[in-house]
Amino acid sequence: MRLASADPSDRPVIDPRFLSAESDLTGLVEAVRLTQQYLTAPLLQPWVDQMYPTQTATDAEIVEHIRQDAGTTFHPVGTAKMGSDTDPMAVTDAELRVRGVLGLRIADASVMPQIIRGHTLAPAAFIGHRAADLIATGETE
DSSP: OBOSSSOTTSOOBOOOOTTOSHHHHHHHHHHHHHHHHHTTSGGGGGGGGGOSSOTTOOHHHHHHHHHHHOOOOSOOOSTTOBOOTTOTTOOBOTTOBBTTSTTOBOOSGGGSSSOOSSOSHHHHHHHHHHHHHHHHTTOOO
């Protein structure tokens, strides 16, 4: 995330950097290949011709397909992980404060250390309510 300009009314530029890690693409290519293997089952044969990328697609073609068609659903989590002082990956502390930035808190699903099994709406709302309580009671750095 970065400022779009010096004008505070301009919306920030947000780039979640989806698929920027080579390991993400490697894992997704492997997942496509595994799915292609499953689709060779006899009961699925009528639909194999409709499958894309095809089984003869190269890894590069699969990556291009992933880059064009993959997206996110619901709320990304873990991008500003909450954790202890000893966790080098923790961006925020237990009071949602951003480490090293005075007066800034993060109050959305990004502070969740990892994805949960259910929808993230309720936990995200709770995080927002908790942040409001922390701010209202005057808890600061």
